[in-house]
Amino acid sequence: MTEKMTISRLASAAGVNVETVRFYQKSGLIDEPARPYSGYRTYGSDDARRIRFIKRAQLLGFTLDEIASLLKLEGSQTCASTRDLAARKLAMVEAKLSDLLAMKTALATMVSRCDSEHPGANCPIIQTLIDD
Structure with a gap:
């Protein structure tokens, strides 16, 4: 049986704050x-795992839209699609590194x-920015 957690316990278990959980909910991630009669929504360990997945993907540079795509692919036989998305992200990172x-x-x-310039001369950095 999975542990039932309040939103604050979920946030703590996932290593985020409560507002992050709410933002992910609003974003559809x-x-x-549903709110039960007790008034407190409860979450399970799968929710914490999903939030940690989102945070790790963000650290790798994936946008929330890309993460939503990855989450749709999760668990299905779509390794090639996931690889293509990661390869595109890698190409973007390599281009940024080059820049x-x-x-x-x-x-x-x-x-x-x-x-190396003399102290009284025009600033070479400013001059370079003007000239180029």
């Missing part, structure tokens, strides 16, 4: 249980120029 590396190189060059 997790179901909102970040170019930014790093440009900034390092600017800082180096600034360190």
Whole structure:
């Protein structure tokens, strides 16, 4: 039998806050249980597992829409679809890394120029941004 938890216990078990649980409910990522006569909705361990899945996917850069797609694929025989989604995300990450590396190189060059220029001259960083 699965443990029944209040929303605050669910949030704690999943490592999020209560507002995150409510946001996921409003986003359709997790179901909102019906309110019983006692007035307190209860959640099970599957709900906590699903929230942890969502948080891990977010840490990997998946958007909430992409996570919704992943959740639809969960448990079915659709490994190829899941792999394709992850491969697209990987390509996006690689492109961002390439952009970040170019930014790093440009900034390092600017800082180096600034360190080697005479103190009274125009700022080489500002001049580079104006010229380029």
